[in-house]
Amino acid sequence: MGLELDFSVVLDRWRSLLDGATLTLELAFIAVVCGAIIGVFGAIGRRGGNPLIERLCGAYVEGIRNTPLLVQIFLVYFGLSSLGLKFSAFTVAAVALTINVGAYTTEIMRAGFDSIVRGQIEAAEGLGLSKAQIYWHVIIWPGIERVYPALTSQFVLLMLASSVTSQISAEELTAVANYIQSETYRSFETYIVVALIYVALSFVMRFGFWLLGLALFPRRRRLGTPL
């Protein structure tokens, strides 16, 4: 029984841990931005009226939400290479995470867009706004404002889920942890430190999204409630 914990060997490698954490945040950032764009278009597609597009978007959402991320990552990784395309592990990880979070974002945003009452859209039509203007001013932004908390929780979950990309050796935080523990034989200490770094990253992300929310939705800040 060697129950003497020694965190120093792990903490000595703070540089690699920092690099890993940075890469984790980079992956999350790319996936969140691209996933949000997919989400807007996916949600528009799911309620746009064209049955074929509606069905395609629905199949995408259900397909992704009912299969594990790990399997999706392997499918993208081996799928791209069987097409003869060679990408870095980082690119593959970013693509897989984007595809994954895009499906969840689509579903959340659809709920937000659906919550806009019919009268608002009719009022905008009555004011003579174009279809694009109605979408932008009346459906997309107010819709996102309503589901903003759900959206940001999903993005934090995505950041945590990016740990799975260590399995295709993207050099993010968990992969760094695996490397450190195999070199120092201090698995317990390594993973405890890494778990705490993830907890800190989640806090940082939540705080960032809270600030972003204040900047994006001043109405919410003024009234204290989502409209």
Add this chain to the structure above:
Amino acid sequence: MGGALNVNHLLFLGHGALWTIGLSVIALVGGGLAGFLVALGRVSPSRTVRLLAATYVQLIQGTPLLVIMFLSFFGLAAIGFNISPLAAAGASMTIFVAAYLGEIWRGCIEAVPRPQWEAAEGLALSRSQRMVKVILPQAIRIATPPTVGFMVQIIKNTSLASVVGFVELTRSGQIINNSMFEPFLIYSIIAVVYFSLCYPLSRLSRRLERTALQKKPALA
């Protein structure tokens, strides 16, 4: 097991799928029991208990399941506890599920209309009587759709047990792939199996949610 995909491969995958279901059941039962305690702890009258439960939830919800898996398998081995992949995966899933289900169920307990608590208090029921006889029966009805929905997350997340060498569906696919190298085919099959396990639950959860919305209690 080299060569083309044959019946033996499919049997092996089927065996893995059974373990995926088995681990999901372990996670649901273990995590459900622990999650119930977490939910009760979150609404406890004692400040200390509330704080402890909240800290547990914050820590686990801020940590990736994969890291919990590594911690309980490699971590415990490194400090002298050798545990099997099944025990490590089961324990990790239980710890993980307890945090999320606990939080979901806390929401459901708090969703029971306030007058119900007050009426029970007015009838001079003790706190535990209020909980067992008045609040929980209603909370369980509210909790059913999100719990069924969360079972989808449980099934999907058992795939991470593959990293500690537990032979569930994903791991059995990796083993077959090592001998025949047809990754795209094999992982597609695996994805289809996961989908056919999860999709009915997703549908059921959505249907339950819709009926729950229609039968909204008069007192809300």
